Structure formats: C-alpha cells, structure tokens
Amino acid sequence: MKLRACVFGLVSVLLGIIVLAVAATPVLGAPTLVWQGQVSSSTGAVVTGPMLQTGGYYRIVAMNPWEYQIDYGAADAMYFKANYPNNVYWGGGSPCPGNHSFLQVNGQDEDWGPFSDGETNHTYTIHRAGNGVAVTFQIVDWNDGNYTNNECHIDVYIYLDYVVGGRVADWTGQLVAYFAVSGAVLVGAVGVPTVKRLRLLSG
Numbered sequence: 453m454k455l456r457a458c459v460f461g462l463v464s465v466l467l468g469i470i471v472l473a474v475a476a477t478p479v480l481g482a483p484t485l486v487w488q489g490q491v492s493s494s495t496g497a498v499v500t501g502p503m504l505q506t507g508g509y510y511r512i513v514a515m516n517p518w519e520y521q522i523d524y525g526a527a528d529a530m531y532f533k534a535n536y537p538n539n540v541y542w543g544g545g546s547p548c549p550g551n552h553s554f555l556q557v558n559g560q561d562e563d564w565g566p567f568s569d570g571e572t573n574h575t576y577t578i579h580r581a582g583n584g585v586a587v588t589f590q591i592v593d594w595n596d597g598n599y600t601n602n603e604c605h606i607d608v609y610i611y612l613d614y615v616v617g618g619r620v621a622d623w624t625g626q627l628v629a630y631f632a633v634s635g636a637v638l639v640g641a642v643g644v645p646t647v648k649r650l651r652l653l654s655g
C-alpha cells in the first residue's frame with residue numbers, strides 16, 4: 453500500500469512537471485503575454501520591464517495616444533497631431549520631431565513603423581531578440597519638453613515570438629524582422645546597449 457501510494461505520488465509529480473513544462477512552452481497559434489505596463493506621459497519616468505532572456509525572441513506592442521498639450525496636441529509612440537479634431541481620431545499624424553520617437557526603448561529612439569490612427573488604436577509593433585537585461589520604456593516629449601501639460605499614457609505589451617524552421621515568427625506564423633543587441637557591445641556598455649540590426653527576415 454505504501455509502495456502504491458509512493459508510486460502514485462511519483463507519477464503525480466512527474467505529471468505535474470510535464471503539465472508545467474507544457475504550460476511554459478509557447479504554442480504557435482496563441483499569443484503568450486510576458487509582461488504589460490503603462491508608460492506615463494506626465495512624469496517622463498522610466499518604466500522597467502522584464503529581463504528579455506538571451507536566446508528568446510519577443511514582440512513588443514505599444515498602443516494608445518497621449519496628449520503633449522491638453523486639449524490641443526496629441527501624440528503616440530511615433531507621431532503627433534497639433535490642433536487635433538479629436539484626440540484619438542486624428543485624420544493623419546506628423547512624424548516625431550527630429551526623427552526621434554516619443555516612446556523610447558532602452559533610452560533610445562525606435563522605428564515604430566507606419567502611422568496608426570484611432571481605428572487601430574495607435575498600435576505599433578517591433579520585434580527584439582533577448583539580451584539578458586531588462587528592457588526599459590520612457591516617453592520623451594520632443595514637442596515642448598514640458599511634462600506638466602501632458603496627459604495619459606502608452607500601454608506596452610510584450611509577447612513571445614517563435615523560432616520556426618530557424619526563422620523568427622509571431623504567434624500567427626508570420627515571419628518577422630527582428631533586432632538584437634550585439635554581445636560584444638553589451639560587454640562594454642550594459643547600461644546603454646547599442647541596438648544592431650542583424651537580419652531582415654521578412655519577405
């Protein structure tokens with residue numbers, strides 16, 4: 453009886469390990485959320501996200517507009533609209549001044565891609581390879597440098613990407629372009645990692 457109980461216990465433990473392993477394994481066809489956070493426009497504070505593991509691939513999504521001048525000017529991760537007709541539905545946006553991005557990643561400008569208006573909730577996506585350090589986000593107000601007249605925030609979501617046949621894909625199986633941090637650069641400058649474009653995998 454004791455032996456049976458012990459065997460049963462052992463099987464239960466093994467099953468538990470298998471279940472945990474399956475739960476932790478990303479499944480192509482379903483997005484796996486790693487982290488979500490809010491980046492304030494009114495504080496300009498740096499938000500520290502999770503450590504992106506070396507060997508891992510990640511999809512970073514930013515959405516929602518904010519206001520760089522309440523009741524007058526709206527912005528999102530990459531674009532802005534002065535004298536807006538509506539603070540969500542702009543009818544077109546201008547690129548961030550100086551070829552910067554309002555939403556910074558690891559203290560650097562980011563190319564968030566084509567403009568997304570209110571219909572798509574100002575949503576932007578980039579892909580990154582993990583480098584073993586925590587990723588950070590910050591809104592920099594490149595329009596007036598004044599944070600006291602700002603309002604709202606950008607929502608940031610981080611999901612797992614997948615390696616399919618030696619290439620990186622998102623959860624739908626769509627191949628993506630990704631960016632990684634040079635290991636050689638990381639050794640000398642962990643605090644300010646330099647992003648290096650490695651390969652364009654799409655298309």
Ligand SMILES: [Ca+2]
Binds near residue numbers: 520599602
């Ligand atoms: Ca402002």
